[in-house]
Amino acid sequence: MIFDLFKLDGKTALVTGGTRGIGLGIARALGDAGARLVISSRQENAAALAELRDAGYRVDYINADMSDPDAPGKLISDTLALVGNLEILVNNAGVADHGDTVGFSAERYRHLMAINLDSVFYACQAALNSMRQQRGGVILNIGSISGYISNIPQRQAAYNASKAAIHMLTKSLASDYAEDNIRVNAIAPGYIETDMTAGGFANAEWAPVWTGMTPMKRAGSPQDIGAAAVYLCSDASSYVTGEVLVIDGGYTAR
Template structure:
């Protein structure tokens, strides 16, 4: 307990799935959590659920692909808290289809949500993170940022971009001496509201599990626990690292 005591943390895509699980873990560890998401209804429910775990948590409805909304969100955090200790760039989605069926609009929307948002969040949150003197950024990538898969060209490109953007940012922050650490997380197959429809298909589930040595899907909390570690002072010598949480898939 209290591994994140008195930390101010912004988590994007926080209304459900891994984002919400991370928000709850952060609150349990003493952080004040700012939930960011564009789904206003789910965002309200998520904030209400944190009411049983501490006080002072906030929700900001904004679209992570829009620069102007990032500017407004960071300004609100600045005026309310005066600093930011942790940024979790978690928002993301995947549209899985062949390259021939992928339109330019599909490609751009996938890149925007999964990669552009990480750049925008990092760029605009960096001054507040530097002000804290011990900032931490955790970027959500995927095993698809490490190894490719068919019918996932845009998603693979975006998540691979997150991986190397994380490393480049980590080196830049180290060179600047601003105290900000930057690491990425690479989950495998995780049971969330977003993935539930696919995993409910027995054929799809069987195919995924056949290639997962641990033989099961991950729970959102298992990813959230790794994010807590990377955001905490326990990971004070980790920057530019990638943490894989995939049940052994990429070890094969």
Template sequence: MYLEKFELPGKTAIVTGAGQGIGLACAEALGEAGARVIVADRDVALAKSATAQLTGKGFQAETAEMDVTDSRRVSELADDLVARHGRVDILVNNAGIARSETPAETVTDEHWLNVLDVNLNGTFWCCRAFGKHMLAAKGGTIVNVGSMSGFIVNKPQEQCYYNASKAAVHHLTKSLAAEWGARGVRVNAVAPTYIETPLNAFVKSNPKMWDAWIGGTPMGRLGQVEEIASVVLFLASDAASLMTGSIVLVDGGYTCW
């Protein structure tokens, strides 16, 4: 009765920024649960490599080239996938950028707009395009990847633009959940801590930052991509059928202090 709620046979899911890192782990989790997974990324080579890894494990997967900041392409892909597969049941908005360590007073317009364009606009374009089809089908679930940075101000790195973008993603999640809840579409978000990925590998050679990151985490370690993907799978599945508008912190306790 309970384990079957995590299973996704016959479901179609799309994960943005799925070429590597958290996105690839999310795609793998959904594929392992039985979903057909669309591996979407602006870097088509990464997307194809990730798709090959998934199909090599026996999962159903296909590649889609998509830049989330291109609203026209997002809408075209949503329409195409629904035309070919009948519906898209799950959307995981994982694509995002940080560009950290820039003090607020020196942030350029380009820098600010770029981060907001990917993290916030891109998330909304995808929610709007795929959400329309989910509403028409009277069912679907969206999981946005926010951040603990939407709750706290990170240190020692300056990144007001990133923090603001993720706080906005959290409130967008709640707003869409309120609008669409009675129409069969659930919208939740996961808010990760620092995750051990190639992009964060530099921190181990930066004692000041390592001490701030790990010293500020009660569990005393970086998170792993599969620990985020597991929560995404839960939120995407019927195991979370009464949850919408939730922002689930997966932060090793970082926000406790």
């Protein structure tokens, strides 16, 4: 049956930044598909974890501040020590920071890059060692349409650069490790209703532009991203690697 290809029974999925927003949406979806979940975040969200467990998912939580360069490697090793295997890594943890480039401080730039790019590279690096030994695995990185376009009206050159780098990292890793039966893909969300975008949607200048430039004239939901994550993390996409799947209500189609 075709639907059996979407099942993740017996597989462990680590979702970084998995206690809210897109990460939580992905965790719910992977749990629905049967995966055992390991969720990390900088701050524990007891309500979100309780919700997942009440839904019947098997969930473990590991605290990790991904701005610490040692955190990604430790997170992977802690996950392996806890559950013994790791078939799926979802690099979702990220931050948004807007501002004019001229006044964008080095501290803000380094903090953004440390989380959005560096932590993803280090987490992939650590997970690849394990996945190569087990002769297979899936890595899913969360990029953004900001890796393709220059958003308006807000200025966010540093953020855009971080997401463009994620897309190329995804393609490069997919090429390098396909022979080890490791698939690496990414999702590039458009404007999704989350805590991260709440301020923008409440902004009288930004919100009309965001929705006005989206052909579907609305924001997406974390569930939209979660559904795509199940496809890319399951055997349903067994011949897909090095792809960046755009989910944006048509924003980049124009």
